[in-house]
Amino acid sequence: xxxxxxxxxxxxxxxxxxxxxxxxxxxxxxxxxxxxxxxxxxxxxxxxxxxxxxxxxxxxxxxxxxxxxxxxxxxxxxxxxxxxxxxxxxxxxxxxxxxxxxxxxxxxxxxxxxxxxxxxxxxxxxxxxxxxxxxxxxxxxxxxxxxxxxxxxxxxxxxxxxxxxxxxxxxxxxxxxxxxxxxxxxxxxxxxxxxxxxxxxxxxxxxxxxxxxxxxxxxxxxxxxxxxxxxxxxxxxxxxxxxxxxxxxxxxxxxxxxxxxxxxxxxxxxxxxxxxxxxxxxxxxxxxxxxxxxxxxxxxxxxxxxxxxxxxxxxxxxxxxxxxxxxxxxxxxxxxxxxxxxxxxxxxxxxxxxxxxxxxxxxxxxxxxxxxxxxxxxxxxxxxxxxxxxxxxxxx
Numbered sequence: 001x002x003x004x005x006x007x008x009x010x011x012x013x014x015x016x017x018x019x020x021x022x023x024x025x026x027x028x029x030x031x032x033x034x035x036x037x038x039x040x041x042x043x044x045x046x047x048x049x050x051x052x053x054x055x056x057x058x059x060x061x062x063x064x065x066x067x068x069x070x071x072x073x074x075x076x077x078x079x080x081x082x083x084x085x086x087x088x089x090x091x092x093x094x095x096x097x098x099x100x101x102x103x104x105x106x107x108x109x110x111x112x113x114x115x116x117x118x119x120x121x122x123x124x125x126x127x128x129x130x131x132x133x134x135x136x137x138x139x140x141x142x143x144x145x146x147x148x149x150x151x152x153x154x155x156x157x158x159x160x161x162x163x164x165x166x167x168x169x170x171x172x173x174x175x176x177x178x179x180x181x182x183x184x185x186x187x188x189x190x191x192x193x194x195x196x197x198x199x200x201x202x203x204x205x206x207x208x209x210x211x212x213x214x215x216x217x218x219x220x221x222x223x224x225x226x227x228x229x230x231x232x233x234x235x236x237x238x239x240x241x242x243x244x245x246x247x248x249x250x251x252x253x254x255x256x257x258x259x260x261x262x263x264x265x266x267x268x269x270x271x272x273x274x275x276x277x278x279x280x281x282x283x284x285x286x287x288x289x290x291x292x293x294x295x296x297x298x299x300x301x302x303x304x305x306x307x308x309x310x311x312x313x314x315x316x317x318x319x320x321x322x323x324x325x326x327x328x329x330x331x332x333x334x335x336x337x338x339x340x341x342x343x344x345x346x347x348x349x350x351x352x353x354x355x356x357x358x359x360x361x362x363x364x365x366x367x368x369x370x371x372x373x374x375x376x377x378x379x380x381x382x383x384x385x386x387x388x389x390x391x392x393x394x395x396x
Contacts, residue, residue: 059100065091069190093167122160125173129257138163143254144176144208147218154247168200182207212292230310245303255293262286341390349379
C-alpha cells in the first residue's frame, strides 16, 4: 500500500491519548500515565500490561522501527519497541521472535490487540498453512523447508506472521526461513519497504517460496540416485523411497495451501488498495508456488512409480531365486533317485550272498552242487530286473 490507511475510530468512548499524543485505537485500552514534565524526575510507575514484556528474552531475535522505509530505531526489548512505536506516529514496527514464551506472546496480544485464536495457534505451532483475517490484522501460517545435504533429508520449519496497519510480527518455530536475510533485503530497498507491512509480508512469502527451490533440486537428485539404486539391486533402497515419500507428503502439505492463499490475497487487491508493484510481486510469487506445487506432485507420482518398479524387480528377483532353488532341488532329487536305484541294485546280491554265506550244519542247499551257479544267477537276474525297472521309471 502506497499510503497508510487511516485507523478506524471505535464506537466506544475515545481512548485517552498515549504518550506524546499517539492513539492506538485498534488496541485494547490500557491505563496510561501522564508524561513527566521536562527536566523533572519521573515518579516510579507500574508498567502496563503491554509494557510488562520481558526485558531481555532470548526469543526476541530482532525488533526495529521504520519510517518511510528507513530504520529509525532498534529497541532491545519488547517494552522499548512498544514505547518507540507509540512515539513514531507514522512508523512501522517489525518484530521477529523465535519460539517465544507465552508471556511474550500475551504481551504482544495485549499491545496490538491480536485475536486470541491466532495467538493460541502461534503458541502451539504445528499448524497447517493458512491465511485468516481478524479485523485489520492478517494472520498467516507458512511452512518453510530447507534441504540438508549431509543426511539427504528435508527439514521443515513453521512461521507465523501477524500483519497489522503499522506492525509486522513474525513467530518462527524451526531454523527455516532465514528472516535476517529478508530484513537486510528490505532495508536495502527502502522504496519497497516504505510500502508498509504488506511489502514485508510479500518479502517473507517470497523468501519462503524461494527456499523451496533448493529443496526441489535436492529431491530431484535423490530421486535420480534412487532410480540408479533400484536398477542396481540395492536392498536398502525401499526404505529410502519410503522416507522420501513421507517427506514429499509434508512438502505437499506446505506448498499446496499456498496456492489458494496467494489467490485469496490477489483477490483482495482492489478491496484493500494494494500497491500495483506489490501486486506484480505477489503474482510472481504465486507463479513460483504453483510451479513448485506441480513439481512436488510430480515427485510423489515418480516415487510411487519407482516403488512399484522396485517391488516388481524384487518380486522378479525372488521368483528367480525360488526357481533356482527349485531347479537345485530337482537336480538333487534326480541324484537321490540314482543313488537309491544303485543302492537297491547292489542290495540284491548282497542279500543273496549274505543268505548263502551263513555257516550252519543243517542249512538247505548247503551241499547242493548247483548252489553256487544258482546264487550267481539269482543275483544277476535280480540286479538286471531292478535296473530295467528303475530305467523305465527314469530313475537311472
